[in-house]
Amino acid sequence: MIGPQPVAVASAPLARRNPVAKLAAALLFSVVLIATLDPVAPAIAIAVELAVLPLFGVRYRVLARRAWPLLVSAVGIVVTLVLFAAERSGRVLVEAGPVAVTSGVLLTALGLVLRMIAVALPGVIVFATTDATDLADALIQNARAPARFAIGALAAFRLVPLLGQEWQAISMARRARGVDAGRNPVAKLRLFVSTAFALLVGAIRRGTRLAVAMDARGFDAGVPRTTARRQRFTAADALLVAGAVALGGAALTASILLGTFRPLIG
Structure with a gap:
């Protein structure tokens, strides 16, 4: 029974980390981004994710092949909001019959698309760098x-x-x-x-x-x-989790300081 195999360079610094640590880091980094609807925080998060990708030993071309469904979903989100958005605030950019594309609609669509990519991309990276058997062993031993x-x-x-x-x-x-x-x-x-x-x-x-x-x-x-197979959770793994939380918090803080923060609730 052959399953998806990791496509990362095994000797990469973050690819060698404990599977549970990588999974926890991805979840915690993504959860922080759910709190806002603005495009700034997820844009910063995506930039961070792409910047650390070489540390996971994954090539950008490989990531693009694995993450192409996200791009298809992004197009679907934009089209749906442009056609069916109830609130059309802001300046009218394009008007074609009953359809009016406004700056507010595009900003909302951009925020949703970036947030979806920023939340999903860490999971793609984790499973691209983790052997399924190692993950199961780590879940049993460490989690x-x-x-x-x-x-x-x-x-x-x-x-x-x-x-x-x-x-x-x-x-x-x-x-x-x-x-x-x-x-x-x-x-x-x-x-x-x-x-x-x-x-x-x-x-x-x-x-x-x-x-x-x-x-x-x-x-x-x-x-x-x-x-x-023994799966050890070391201090480096704890640093990975802490770093993910810190980077997610930094992206959210930047959004607040720039005045673009739009809370999900409230």
């Missing part, structure tokens, strides 16, 4: 997570690449049977939905079989489990 949860999450993570392979297999099988949408957008949408449903059903069946197989092999037993 005291239940072994059943950690090993189940590891198994699920290992199965993720199979979804893409199954999607391709289903599409090719339907094409071989003459089921093709052609250039009809409605037919393409219907075919996409039906393929996604077939993929979901297959994933549920595989998950059920995997759960039964794991229980049959004693993963549900109450006997304490041992781990083959």
Whole structure:
């Protein structure tokens, strides 16, 4: 069972850190950014994330290949807000019939897009630099997570690449049977939905079989489990977590000092 493999240089300073430390740093850094709606704090956060990327041993081209869904989502957010935003404050920039693009709408869209990227990018970096087995071991040893949860999450993570392979297999099988949408957008949408449903059903069946197989092999037993590889949480790992909190707080502080801070609540 082959899953997503880390694509970072293993000897990079931050790539060698404890998986739990990297995960905690990513979560804490992202949580701070949720508190504001302005574009300044997430823009600073993205700049910081890209600046420290070489320390994780990840190339910018590799990151772009892994994070392209974020760019697609960003385009969707901008289009949705431009077309359907209820509040259209600020100066009117473009007006086409019932659609009016204002500076306020664009500022809101920019803030949401930057915040989404700033919050999601640390997770992309963490999983690009972390082996799934090491993460499961660290969750059990350092985060005291239940072994059943950690090993189940590891198994699920290992199965993720199979979804893409199954999607391709289903599409090719339907094409071989003459089921093709052609250039009809409605037919393409219907075919996409039906393929996604077939993929979901297959994933549920595989998950059920995997759960039964794991229980049959004693993963549900109450006997304490041992781990083959030791995951140590060192002072350097604690510094990584503290540094992430400090950088996230610095981005938020800069937003407040510049007067652009817009709290999520209030």
